[in-house]
Amino acid sequence: MALTLEAEQRLADAGLIEFFEANEPAWLGTAKQTKAFVAGNFPPGSLIRRDDVAKALYPLVEVNELLRDQLSADKLRGKFWIRFFVDLIIDRTWERLDEEDEQAAG
Template sequence: MALTLEAEQRMTDVGVVAFYAGDAESWLATVRATKKFVKRNFPPQAFIRRDDVAKALIPILEVHEAFRDFRNAEKLRGKFWIKDFADLLIDRTWDNLDAENENGENGTES
């Protein structure tokens, strides 16, 4: 499910959006790696959707140390925080996921 305004406002109020912004490049790399994993394991020529990546990203976020520490520090106990954060990550990074080729190099020549 895509990021809703309500979820974004809730995350803004408790600092989750600021937490994301503090390490946006690392989160982009995490989502990019997750999308590559999904693409490698889906049938060839399958169209990869945002929710496909979100489903694979959630287990990663459940055990991600920095995010777990942040949730514990802020007393964010509900499982919905993980799902909402996955939606936020995909919302913020989706348009940039394919900006690099498989070798991690930028697609433009220098």
């Protein structure tokens, strides 16, 4: 799913956008690796969509200790926080993933 305004506002209010920005290189790297994994396992020539990557990224984010510690410290217990955070990662890194893929291919 795409990042909605409501989700972005909730993430901002909870301090999770600041948390993302403070750790952005790590999230970018995780998103790049996930997209490469998806691309390598989809049929050749398949269009890789945001939701394809998000689906594969979710279990990685779900067990990420930095995020788990942050959610615990802020007493954010709902599973929707992880979904919102995955959507944030995809939203904030997607264009750079495409650019880097195009540069590597070109």
